[in-house]
Amino acid sequence: MVATLHTSSAAQTVQRFLKLIPSERVESAQSTLADILRMILCQRLMFDEEKGKRFATHEMLLQYDSVSNLIRRGEYKKLDQELETGAKRGMCSFETSLSDRLIEGWRPTFKEPTGFSSEEVNEFLHYEEEIELEMRR
Numbered sequence: 001m002v003a004t005l006h007t008s009s010a011a012q013t014v015q016r017f018l019k020l021i022p023s024e025r026v027e028s029a030q031s032t033l034a035d036i037l038r039m040i041l042c043q044r045l046m047f048d049e050e051k052g053k054r055f056a057t058h059e060m061l062l063q064y065d066s067v068s069n070l071i072r073r074g075e076y077k078k079l080d081q082e083l084e085t086g087a088k089r090g091m092c093s094f095e096t097s098l099s100d101r102l103i104e105g106w107r108p109t110f111k112e113p114t115g116f117s118s119e120e121v122n123e124f125l126h127y128e129e130e131i132e133l134e135m136r137r
Helices: 010-019 023-036 065-073 076-085 094-103 118-136
Strands: 039-048 053-062
Touching: 010 023, 010 039, 010 053, 010 076, 023 065, 039 094, 053 076, 053 094, 065 076
Parallel strands: none
Antiparallel strands: 039 053
16 A cells, blocks of 8 residues: 655654544554554655756655564654664665765755755765765875
């Protein structure tokens, strides 16, 4: 099954879905969702004014025992930590995805909401410059 929800993160997707369930059934729904969920993929579209094109950043949460257990226990905020530590298992956070797009040469313009602050993007750009300097040595 594929579903579309307008959410800003994988954790918010789980929460929004479970808010659709009557309160007396939430515990059962958490358990069922933990068992059947395979992946949550979220995306944010950004605009690069210089290129005149949009580009996407994404967040991908995959089902592993640790993710299922957090959903079962209702510990949705900890899903963000799973994204950060799950990169070796194929997961990807928005921050990692944005960093990859910046390395590829994309530069978001902030005339429209992107989900990232200009400070966060500048931090990534500074980090990218440090990596380039280190690689030249």
